[in-house]
Amino acid sequence: MAARTRLDFWFDGVILVGYTVAYSYGWTGVVIHEWLGIGLGIALLLHLTLHWDWVVRTTRRLLRPSGHDKLIWAVNLALLFAMTLCVASGIAISRVALPELGIYTLQSPFWYRLHVLTAEVTVGLVPVHVALRWRWIAGVGRRLLAWRPARRPR
Amino acid sequence: MDRRGGPSPAGLAPGAAAAVKFLRQFAAMAAVVAVVVLGGLAWNHFAPSLPGEGPAGGGRTLVARGHIVLPSGKPRPGARPVPGGKLPPGVVTVTPRNNGPGISLMLGGLLEPVNLAVLRHTAFLEAAVIAAVVLLDMGYRRLRRARRAKT
Numbered sequence: 001m002a003a004r005t006r007l008d009f010w011f012d013g014v015i016l017v018g019y020t021v022a023y024s025y026g027w028t029g030v031v032i033h034e035w036l037g038i039g040l041g042i043a044l045l046l047h048l049t050l051h052w053d054w055v056v057r058t059t060r061r062l063l064r065p066s067g068h069d070k071l072i073w074a075v076n077l078a079l080l081f082a083m084t085l086c087v088a089s090g091i092a093i094s095r096v097a098l099p100e101l102g103i104y105t106l107q108s109p110f111w112y113r114l115h116v117l118t119a120e121v122t123v124g125l126v127p128v129h130v131a132l133r134w135r136w137i138a139g140v141g142r143r144l145l146a147w148r149p150a151r152r153p154r
Numbered sequence: 155m156d157r158r159g160g161p162s163p164a165g166l167a168p169g170a171a172a173a174v175k176f177l178r179q180f181a182a183m184a185a186v187v188a189v190v191v192l193g194g195l196a197w198n199h200f201a202p203s204l205p206g207e208g209p210a211g212g213g214r215t216l217v218a219r220g221h222i223v224l225p226s227g228k229p230r231p232g233a234r235p236v237p238g239g240k241l242p243p244g245v246v247t248v249t250p251r252n253n254g255p256g257i258s259l260m261l262g263g264l265l266e267p268v269n270l271a272v273l274r275h276t277a278f279l280e281a282a283v284i285a286a287v288v289l290l291d292m293g294y295r296r297l298r299r300a301r302r303a304k305t
Contacts, residue, residue: 016280020273020276020277020280021273023276024272024273024275024276025272026269026272027265027266027269027270027272027273028264028265029265031264032264032265044187045180045183046180048183048186048187049176049179049180049183052179052182052183053179080186080187080190081190084187084190084191085190085191085194088190088191088194108198108202110198110202110203110204111198113204114194114197114198114204117204123276123279123280124283126280127279127280127281127282127283127284127287128283128287130280130284131283131284131285131286131287131288131291132287132291134284134287134291
């Protein structure tokens with residue numbers, strides 16, 4: 001299996017788990033939530049960069065009639081907006097991570113509400129984003145996680 | 155090498171070309187993200203309210219706790235009786251809760267097992283949405299295949 005496919009599978013899995021943990025603010029507390037959120041922002045940039053070819057290709061093909069691709073493209077675009085604003089507003093209202101680095105944040109109610117709203121939109125869109133690729137995930141996962149019995153030497 | 159994102163820079167070794175391509179795509183993506191963030195800043199500047207809300211205010215809400223009674227002295231219809239009946243009728247305690255701009259630090263509750271229910275809830279929510287979309291997708295594909303088989 002190509003190294004790139006393996007990288008995509010594990011990296012995307014880590015992002016999904018990271019987002020799930022970061023969204024569970026009541027469990028992580030604010031310190032982990034904020035640092036994880038900043039990490040997710042960087043991971044989001046890398047994820048988008050790794051899939052930039054897909055973005056360009058699908059955007060060019062949007063005029064052609066292909067319902068499935070259009071749906072995925074629309075979900076991904078909405079997720080791009082929601083997650084970017086979620087991370088940006090999280091940075092704007094940071095109370096621990098950024099002040100620890102000597103950066104004082106905005107702390108305005110607008111950014112707080114935007115953070116809550118975009119986090120809720122994102123938690124709805126992330127599983128849709130994952131599920132629309134379930135065939136690829138199932139195929140790669142089956143190959144990666146398949147138990148291969150060791151061959152006995154004859 | 156994957157050339158779908160554009161031609162690789164001429165005269166560069168494959169490793170260096172891949173790095174240049176990655177940096178070029180990273181810059182493009184960072185520009186897209188910057189545009190979205192600038193959109194958020196513009197939103198805050200020109201119309202600082204969110205869908206379904208009024209203009210941004212102080213973010214303070216009042217949480218009323220206690221036994222709410224009607225002016226006649228009778229309990230509000232549908233109101234639950236006070237456990238133990240300790241609060242005298244008519245007493246309403248009001249607790250101001252600060253909903254913003256910040257959130258409580260919750261420094262004492264990091265990764266407490268008792269709060270694992272929050273993580274379980276998020277995971278369950280995501281799993282439910284994934285299952286629903288997968289089922290819908292499978293149904294849609296089956297329907298499309300059946301239609302194709304007919305024609």
